Amino acid sequence: MPLVRPPTQQSTSSSSVTAQTNGLPIFKPCPRSNFVAGHNDWLAVTSPKPFLDFDICPDCYNTSFHNTRYQACISPSPAKLENVGTKCDFSERWIRNAFAWLFIQCQPDLNLMGEVASIQRDEDGVCPNFNFEDPEVKKGGRPAVKRTWYCLQDPKTGTLVEELTACSDCVEHIKLIFPCLKSIFAPVADGQKLLATCDMMTIGDGEARCLEYFDSLASVAQATLETGTRDITPLIEYIKTWAPVPICQKGNAVAGQKRYSLPTTIPEFTACEECYLKHIAPNLAMSPPPIIVSQLQYDMPATGAGFMCDLFSPRLQQYWKDAALTNDVATYRQKLIARNNKMQEINLQLGRMKQEYQQLKMQSEMHIQQCRIEQMRATTANMAWMSTGWIGPPIDWGATNAQMSRGGEFAIKAAMTLDKMTALEKEWADYWE
Structure with missing residues (x-):
């Protein structure tokens, strides 16, 4: 994407400021959330005061x-060293949370x-969910670590709301973004270091839930x-309503959780507890409730038995809405069956292609390795002639080129399969998803 250069300082009432300033900011996944080198199109916050070591990629x-009241606060950065990696600081979740809040509050700058970005962390350090070297984090989970933990404190009873646990790093970020919410968290066990997980900021499937927590915090701050x-x-x-509810696994197998199903009418249908509460339970308030809702059952599958949620995506949710409005159970079942059949078909194809891809990659690497061996043989033979003082025949690269050609062929086939x-x-x- 070509870089859109920030214009000179202008009034926030300018007609070039789009409707984005009247609502919520727009976010998209950042293409430079990891360190990359070789780019000289970085931008930086320079007004009213510069942020040190804070880089923004042109996509973000x-x-x-762009076209907001804050575009004049940002300017192109000086050129980076060629071999030094840089990451986009705006890709970080708390930075985006801060921007969303200052955007909504129409704050005059990005301070x-x-x-x-420059928050000072305590001895426990960064939120464990942002330790991207941790195996559990790599899987999208929450690692259990020993540190000081915090919970919301109910001002009416003085008790801790133990359904949600937050680390000191997340609590400090909340206090910084929402000064009016200081002291709503209290340390667990008088600040003793305990083994627990952080519920506030999570990547993977839990990210949507964490953003909902942040929205709730923002709503309370706004009302305050x-x-x-x-x-x-x-x-x-x-928090008490949603924290105990397991997060939807979004197309992955679910085990050991409550399952909602329609065993007599649509045996193909299963839903997790979160999606039931969000997309099915509201139907109970309809008058009269849809027939399909009255046929729902829930149970806890036997140990080892899993299921997949059929309400995790917008398409599946629309299927359900249509069925609830029309009571057309037959059509709904046909859609689910067609989707399940397609999923099995695609999974089989992907499994076969993945195996084929791995085999082609191995064959390509084998021929490239053999190419190096043949190259070494040819070079050694030539050096042997030179050591005798005689002029030997030209180096025979035939075997080397043949292996290189075969390696390239398999590499091309692997790329096509990918x-x-x-x-x-x-x-x-x-x-289909």
Whole structure:
């Protein structure tokens, strides 16, 4: 994407400021969330004061800052050293949370982002969920670590809301972004270091839930600023309602959790507890409730038995909405059966292609390795002639070139297979998932 250069300072009332300034900021996945070298199109916050060591990639700038009141705060960065990697600081979750809040509050500058970027951490360090070297984090999970933990404290009873546990790093970020919410968290066990996991910021399948927690915090902060009175009761109720509910695994097998199903009418249908509460339970308030809802059953599958949620995607949720509105159970079942059949078909194809890809890669690497051996043989033979003082025949690169050619052929076939796999995955995501 070509870099859209920030214009000179202008009034926030300018007609070039789009409707983005009237609502929520726009975010997209950052293409430079990991360190990369070789780019000289980085941007930096320079007004009203520069942020030290804070880099923004052009994609994030164009998505979130261009044509907003904050575009004049950002300028191109000086050129980076050629071999030094740089990552986009705007890809970090707490930075984006800070930007969302200052955007909603129509703050005049980006200083809050700079404060969050330079936050001083205590001896426990960064949130364990952002330790990307941890095997559990790599799987999208939450590692258990021994450190000081915090819970919300109910001001009415003085008790801790133990359904949600937050690390000191997340608590400090919340206090910095929402000063009006200071002291709503209290240390667990008088600050003793205990083994636990952080529920506030999670990557993977749990990220959506964490953003919902942040939205609840923001709602309480907004109400506090508007009324001058802090009431965290809605936040506590939200946490007590949702924190105990397992997070939807979004297409992955679920085991050991409550399962909702329609065994008599649509045996192909299963849903997790979170999706039941979000997408099915509201139907109970309809008058009369849809017939399909009255046929639901729930149970705990036997140990080792798993299921997949059929409500995790917008497409599946729309299937359910249509069935609930029309009571057309037969059509709903046909859609689920067709989707399940397609999933099995694509999984079989992907499994075969993956095996084929691995074999082609191995064959390519084998021929490339053999190419190096043949190259060494030819070079050694030539050096042997030279050591005698005689002029030997020209180096015979025939065997070397043959192995290189074969390695290239298999590499091309592997790349073509990988392209087919990508196309198949895209077909599933675009038309079936």
